[in-house]
Amino acid sequence: MDKTLRCTVCTWRGAWAEAAAVRVQPAPLPPVLEELQHAYEEKQLEEEQLGGHKPPACPVCGNHTLAVKLHRSHAAA
Numbered sequence: 001m002d003k004t005l006r007c008t009v010c011t012w013r014g015a016w017a018e019a020a021a022v023r024v025q026p027a028p029l030p031p032v033l034e035e036l037q038h039a040y041e042e043k044q045l046e047e048e049q050l051g052g053h054k055p056p057a058c059p060v061c062g063n064h065t066l067a068v069k070l071h072r073s074h075a076a077a
């Protein structure tokens with residue numbers, strides 16, 4: 001399983017394993033972004049409790065990443 005992740009703060013995008021291999025201190029963020037990070041944190045905790053895996057932090061800025069959903073087509077759902 002090698003999911004693609006993208007950072008919610010910077011422009012980093014890469015493999016799950018790549019992010020998991022690196023640990024950085026989260027960069028200081030403006031309050032608005034901090035709030036967003038907390039929202040992501042809560043969402044990820046929920047997913048973890050449902051048996052999901054919490055994505056590792058961004059290897060560049062240390063903030064939250066999201067799994068990139070790979071769309072096979074542009075067909076509307």
Ligand SMILES: [Zn+2]
Pocket residue numbers: 007008009010011012058059060061062063
């Ligand atoms: Zn980042």
